[in-house]
Amino acid sequence: MAEPVAVGDPMLPKVAEVVARRRELADTWTIELVTEAQGLLAFRPGQFNMLYAFGVGEAAISVSGDPAGADRLIHTIRDVGKVSAALAGLKPGARLGVRGPFGSAWPVEAAVGQDVVVMAGGLGLAPLRPALYRLLAERQRFGRIALLYGTRSPSDILYAKELARWRAQLDLQLEVTVDHAGTDWHGHVGVVTSLLPRVVFDPARTVALLCGPEVMMRFGALALQDLGVAPGAIHLSLERHMKCALGHCGRCQFGSQFVCKDGPVASFAKVGRLLTIKEL
Amino acid sequence: MVTSGDAYVILPAALDGLIQALRADYRVLGPTVQASAIVYDELTGLADLPRGWTDEQAGGHYRLRRRDDGALFGYVVGPQSWKQFLHQPVQPLWRARQSEDGVTFEPPPTPARPLAFIGVRACERRAIAIQDRVLLEGSFADAHYAARRAEAFIVAVNCGQAGGTCFCVSMGTGPKVEDGFDLALTELDPAGEHRLLVEVGSERGGRLMAGLPQRPATAADRDAAEAAVARAASQMGRAMPAVDVPAVLARNLEHPRWAEVAERCLTCGNCTMVCPTCFCTTVEEDLDLAPDQAGRTRKWASCFTLDFSYIHGGSVRQSGRSRYRQWLTHKLATWHDQFGSSGCVGCGRCIAWCPVGIDLTEEVQAIAASEQG
């Protein structure tokens, strides 16, 4: 058994301060944090922090910034309830508690020399963005890179300006689809898996990264598998209730996995069967 | 010089000396009779122990009964376990204060005195080892459990009789405490030459023993102790079916039995509260504080509640079927993958304290039997 890595009390948050806040979508904000606490800034793409809003509560929020030499913690938060509303509402100067980083990471290194298919649904793009930064920073080390992104409507497209810049400047195939659109939308309409025929990749030499609603990830993974991508090369990020992020509270269990420490990123080979069992 | 591995014999009255000696350095906890049950609470002396009591246990049934002898440990386990002292039902995590200068987070004070447990059964000792594994030996150690566990002094008791819901033999967890104690008692001949055999398991246990009136154990004492444990082993009220339980359950996640047991189950969560290994918790915001203060408190939680698996959009485990399945498959199957052993020590509490008498050994048996066709 490994020695405990943490000394002191891993439930005790460290203090961070909000230095910037911007609106991404109607209900979604990005906050940038600085902190003097050691160990908070270095993270691997796919990991998350537990953010604590003073007097309100704590929530698991993925790190969505660039992992390269980050001097700020960047989090994109959708207001869906009490805690996320308080976090998304934090203005520059406000202080909050942070614990982390926690969890497993997107296997970016394993994708070196391979094609990469990134499939995101809605806010699922936020935990994938650090992996995209890594892939694009060392673009020549990878084969073809495709980002397939689906949202409810055109006004729900996250990081729209950044996506446009990437598409224009970098060697990235970007395909966007929406569930519903008005007449001013000239793009694709339909589920994100319907974008797969548009992209060229070598299934035998492809690593796929998926994040979004669980059904989207399951159908996405099955479609990729049908095209010949090995289940062990398909990775998805799971979401479960979390209270501790330490493997102690038991809330995030998914079969044998603790999503907080064995995940959130897990391979389809490992969790594919479990995803077919309702209410697990 | 009293050393580890030695065995001695003391008279029941000497236990008072043991309790008093421990009280000098520890908060001494042990069995008492309260509200018609065996309840673990602070001991002030020998008189607090449940002398002359036994218990009667069956599915959904627990009664204390008078014995016709003066046995001090003549019952098995009650509704509580040592979990309530190590992994407390309500655990303040920290207080935060906000001012012009920022926010500070402060942990609660650590307990003033270490704990001493008197009367820890074999299954209960195993349950503590299992919680050590979960809360101390993973990637992170829980600070609050660690603070209580570190110095805890353990006086174990080998069972001389088993209860109607016990099945430790089939789980390989009892009825003899094999290790992890400071002292281990075996109560001998309560109706006649009433005495206790004491095995020494640690240096500090030996030091304590040296201060008590005692004599070295004879071969006859040791034989009597072995016979007492063998008697308990032969009295098991239940048995876990002798099948590969984790594999059987993993193969049967969609078995009709889950829906059938869900019709009986009230999803009250009693089983998870009385289970000595269940560790799940929730964390709540303290609501009674001044505006510049905040705090969080951890509380036991049960996988039988809807809130347990809530994520935005709805709970993952909506049906009673899925919640009972989570409890049983975690305890008996996925626990092996997570922590290298079963999460069940065969104490039988969840059977006795289930208001409708659901018996996990019977549920496993039903699923295993259906596989044999």
Ligand SMILES: Cc1cc2nc3c(=O)[nH]c(=O)nc-3n(C[C@H](O)[C@H](O)[C@H](O)COP(=O)(O)OP(=O)(O)OC[C@H]3O[C@@H](n4cnc5c(N)ncnc54)[C@H](O)[C@@H]3O)c2cc1C
């Ligand atoms: C690994 C991980 C990464 C995440 N990353 C992000 C992110 O980058 N951005 C973002 O906006 N959201 C993210 N979430 C979801 C976010 O944690 C929830 O939206 C948030 O906890 C909801 O809390 P609430 O009080 O606002 O909502 P309520 O619906 O009022 O929730 C009440 C409580 O339920 C629990 N809960 C509710 N929803 C979730 C959930 N989806 N996951 C876990 N616990 C939940 C929390 O304990 C919460 O306090 C992530 C979740 C996980 C597990």
Ligand code: SF4
């Ligand atoms: S599952 Fe039941 S029998 Fe097993 S340890 Fe828990 S309470 Fe005891």
Ligand code: SF4
């Ligand atoms: S099995 Fe029994 S004790 Fe457990 S939740 Fe169901 S009714 Fe309650």
Ligand code: FES
């Ligand atoms: S969040 Fe507590 S065990 Fe995973």
